[in-house]
Amino acid sequence: QKEVEQDPGPLSVPEGAIVSLNCTYSNSAFQYFMWYRQYSRKGPELLMYTYSSGNKEDGRFTAQVDKSSKYISLFIRDSQPSDSATYLCAMNTGFQKLVFGTGTRLLVSP
Amino acid sequence: DSGVTQTPKHLITATGQRVTLRCSPRSGDLSVYWYQQSLDQGLQFLIQYYNGEERAKGNILERFSAQQFPDLHSELNLSSLELGDSALYFCASSVGGMEGYTFGSGTRLTVV
Numbered sequence: 001q002k003e004v005e006q007d008p009g010p011l012s013v014p015e016g017a018i019v020s021l022n023c024t025y026s027n028s029a030f031q032y033f034m035w036y037r038q039y040s041r042k043g044p045e046l047l048m049y050t051y052s053s054g055n056k057e058d059g060r061f062t063a064q065v066d067k068s069s070k071y072i073s074l075f076i077r078d079s080q081p082s083d084s085a086t087y088l089c090a091m092n093t094g095f096q097k098l099v100f101g102t103g104t105r106l107l108v109s110p
Numbered sequence: 111d112s113g114v115t116q117t118p119k120h121l122i123t124a125t126g127q128r129v130t131l132r133c134s135p136r137s138g139d140l141s142v143y144w145y146q147q148s149l150d151q152g153l154q155f156l157i158q159y160y161n162g163e164e165r166a167k168g169n170i171l172e173r174f175s176a177q178q179f180p181d182l183h184s185e186l187n188l189s190s191l192e193l194g195d196s197a198l199y200f201c202a203s204s205v206g207g208m209e210g211y212t213f214g215s216g217t218r219l220t221v222v
Binding site for chain 1 (some may be wrong): 112114143145153154155159166168198200202209210211212214215216218
């Protein structure tokens, strides 16, 4: 079993839809949770960072962490075609390497 | 521009050869991480250096080695290359790692 599980998609939605992306994990020691966006042939770009449980909002993006369920989510409101990319969740225990999910490919159609 | 510089952007080489990938971290970042990304494996952690010293090792093959120099740039050496080594190789840097990394734009290695 992988430490971090993520549905590879693709997830196809119309422009303006609310998108929900999710990851589950098995290591209860993870404390720091991130979401990265990766466009084709580019390096991953850090979108959101959350420590421990709770919600964090940044513009159209909301990250949620539920440590009791070992489940994290990224919500994108009013999705745009420019949001079409692969979204990777990542997490670690602190001063350690990040463990990444395999990524979910999102397609937002005009 | 993320501030993490990787060179070269593309590399095509033959099986059995050796290549060196270079990474300059973001100014002020002491940690450098190397990741391999292939279509079927996602981002796989290879190795981490912190201020010149190896800090953590992941699924790095014995044919691969890395180092971080006093000016904090890092090099990843890949030798006896095989077709299966074809992938995107990313370097990332951070101050501590708790708030995520900043990635470079990667080196696309094609082994023919």
